[in-house]
Amino acid sequence: MTDSAPDPLQQAETWLADHGDALLAYAMRRTPSAAAAEDLVQETLLAALKAAGEFRGQAAVQTWLTGILRRKIADFYRRAARDARVEAELVEPFNADRQWRERPGDWGGDPAQIAESAEFQAALAACLEKLGPTLRPAFQLRVLDQLKTEEICSELDVTPTNLSVRLARARVLLRECLERTWFAAPQGKPPGPASD
């Protein structure tokens, strides 16, 4: 063993120690479970070892690893989308006439203030978990990672129209989920006289 050719296991462990936290945080925001995120980080490190020859020193190691992880996550969702239609479990928000099945309730208050509430943020995180394998990454990449439409389309391998449909559906379902979980909960009710 020489300095120029480190043992692969040692190399992977070094990457894990230096960049594991960042990679895990990145993967966990985009995958439905911690176990899935861990598997993807492991696959990423193994793929990185194979591709180490392609690594050009000008990119930071973490940027390079994150790029590999991104492709692994995209593959994960492509497989998941083929496997199941988890979104079907969520309530269909529109009826056959394409009107709201249940009209959105009055949350009261200022949206900016609602967004500050820790309970609201926690409820949103829980609702995000319930979105399925096609809706969740679309929303996460768009809103949490602020990627541009073209970048998301190439990452998820969808057309702009398809992405627009997914984002609208994700937003409507998140709203619906929040109304059921956050707004219906006692602490979710904004201050002021109770309606109805």
Next chain:
Amino acid sequence: MSLRSACRNLLTLSCEDAARLVSDAQERRLTFSERWGLRAHLAICTGCRRFRQQLKAIESAARKLAGQDCVSSDQSVAARERIAAGLRDRLGPQ
């Protein structure tokens, strides 16, 4: 043409279409006829007006979530250990 489609939108926009436009407006500037169709729909539809307001809260809260580290240090240590064990299985001495 845009006036005609604006009139058509005004008469036919469903809540599902309106919600799609409210969502699209987060990503792009709506066309003239889309804006008019949506405006007319929102004028008469409480549900879609609420959706638009609530979406502001959702988008803003989601951006705040993005800034938070979602892995605690204990979780992270355990996760890294599991990954390291997996790597040793795959790469360790045969």
